[in-house]
Amino acid sequence: MRALVYVRLSEWSGEDDPSMSPQGQEQACRDYAAAVGWDVVDVVRDLDISGSSRGLRLDRPGIRELRGRLDDCDVIVFKRLDRLARNVVDFRTFADECKDRNVVLVSVVDRLDMTTSMGRFAATIIAAFAEMESDMIGERVREGRANQRKARRWGGGFLPWGYQSAPNPDGPGRVLEVNPGEAEVAREMAQRIIRGESLYSIGADLRKRGVQGRRSSRWDATTVRRIVEAPSLVGTLMHDKKPVLDDLGLPVRAWPPAIDPDLQLEAIAALSTRRVPRRERRVKAARLLSGLISCPSCGRPLSLKSVRGVSQYACASRSRGIDCAGGVSVRAELADAEAERRLLLKVGSWRRVVTELHEVEADRGRLHDVEQALDEVGRAFQDPAADVQALVLRRDELVRMRGELSAARFQRSTSEARKSVREEWNSGDLVDRQHLLRAYIDEVQVRPSEGRRGFSPDRVVIKWSEGVVHQDGYEHTYVIEPGWAYMSAHDRETLEAALRPPQK
Incomplete structure (x- = not known):
């Protein structure tokens, strides 16, 4: 018999989550299937998804997949019934669908044979208890949040950055008060983010100065971002990693803010303009022009490959069965250096214009x-x-x-940041530099070598963004580079001299 294994866990933090529950559920189901001679054809998972009646119910991604694959299996195996459903109606609906398609549901721990009337009756009773348990858990959570909100007390656990615990002056328990040293570090990080400094350089500076963190002295970009964006940094009462809300649905501010809430909002807004999805950051971290450099013949992005230990951007269309007459390749290090040289030559002296919004009352x-x-x-x-x-x-x-x-009345003023594009480039990490490239460059292409030996800068063709750049606060007018790749050496030298910033 063909078996599909179903695994669900309400709270899961990714591959680094220390919980072994998903692996334990899967192994228990596999062991059961092996004992009775079933062939496990696949494992369907719903991780970090609640099974309560107030959640997605049968619209969970894993359940949707199971419902669409009922013809591919003879049995669906799960560790316990509450992994499948915490609601009697949902369980009966799914069980009836499986029965109509001759698919057997098997709960390993509950030892239920749902091919019989007695087995289905027992499963319904267990599902009812699971629904009641889910409701009781929700009621306890709501009661706990209400008590915590009313008492304005700290519930214990890991202290949020910027605070230290102190005896409650109004009764039993403890409250949080601002830790001056940590609050100053958080304030400094937020201000540097607003000025345009990268998370990487901020963390490197904190490590260099020997600033102590909570668990270690490791200051990376993730740690800096997590501290600055944390709701608890402005005194928000937290419960189960979520802000506690009042009757109107507003976050409860139980403690004095460690930093000005307006300062935190500005820092979060500055981060959101340059946020790159985690998966995209991981792919683009390979080389500077990854994802930006393309083949002029087929227009597809060049792939990064290693040839005798040397990284190259190369067109992979032919190897993938796609027609391409170009087949270009170029040494990645040299193409990256040429793009950097041309970018800094053109806009390196520009300075970012920052518009500040000052608020009154x-x-x-x-x-x-x-x-x-x-x-x-x-x-x-x-x-x-x-x-x-x-x-x-x-x-x-x-x-x-x-x-x-x-x-409230608003007053708008404009000031210029101190850092130029060149200074931002020098202080940023690889992802920050890719972000700067995309602010000014639409596309980079590499022309065929045409039999010439060695690298020629003429092969790198840059398509600059046209007109006025309105991205991340930049606002400058410039002209497109006029046919650089096709100009004579004398004309290029003349253009470079014209573009070079004047000497003071």
Whole structure:
């Protein structure tokens, strides 16, 4: 018999998660299948996905996959029934679908034979208990958050950066107070991010100065970002790694902020403009022009490969069965260096123009919280079981608060950052430099060598972004490089001299 194994875990933090539950569930199912002689054809996983009735229910990605593959298996194996469903209705719906397609459900721990009426009855009772347990867990979580919100006490655990615990002056337990040294480090990191400095260089500077972290002295880009973006840094009460919300759905500010909430918002906004998805960062970290340099014949990005220990950008279209007359390749180190030289020659002296928004009598952090709470109310209206009257009252109060906060006066001013493009280039890591390239360059192509030996800069053709650049605060007007690759050496030298910044 063909068996599909199903694994689910409510909270999972990726491949580095110390929990062995997914592996344990899968192994238990495989051992059971091997004992009865079934062939496990695949394993379907729902990781970091709740099985409660308030979650995705049967719309979980793994369950959707199982429902679409019922013709590919004879049996679906899972460790316990609550891994499959924590709701009687969902269980019965899925069980009936499987029965209609002659697929048997098997729970390893519960030892249930759902091919019989008694087995299905017992499974329904177990699913009812799982639903009750899920509701009780949710009720305990809500009660715990309400008590914590009311008491304004620290629940214990790992201290958030910028704070230290202290006895509660108003009763039992402990509260958090600002740690001046850590708060100053957080303030410095946020200010440097706003000025345009990379997370890598900030972490390197903290390591060089010997600034002590919590668990170690390791300061990397991830640690810097996590501290600056943490809601707890501005005094937000946290429970189960999530902000505790009040009756209006606004985060509860239980402690004095370690840094100014407006400063944190500006730093988060600065990070969001240059954030690169984790998978994209990993791919692009190979070389400077990865993903940007392409073949002029087929237009496809050049692949990075190693030839006798030397990295090269090369067109891989022919090896993939795609018609391409070019078949170009170039030494990656030389192409990267030429792109860097041309970029810094053209725009290296430019300085980033930063527009600062100064606010009078306004709490931008609170206004941001109100906007998020209004979005949540809007989504809650779509629930058929929603308490519409309570939602309307909550919405009206939030709209009133937004009106009061938005009535503040604003004063706009513009100042110029100290760093030039060249200085940002020199202080940034590889991903920061790729970000700068894409701010000014649309595409890089490499022309065939035409039988010439050695590397010629003429082979690297850069297509510059046209007109005025409006990206990450840059605002400069310049002309497209006029046919660099086809100019004589004398004309190129003349153009370089014209583009070179004047000597002071």
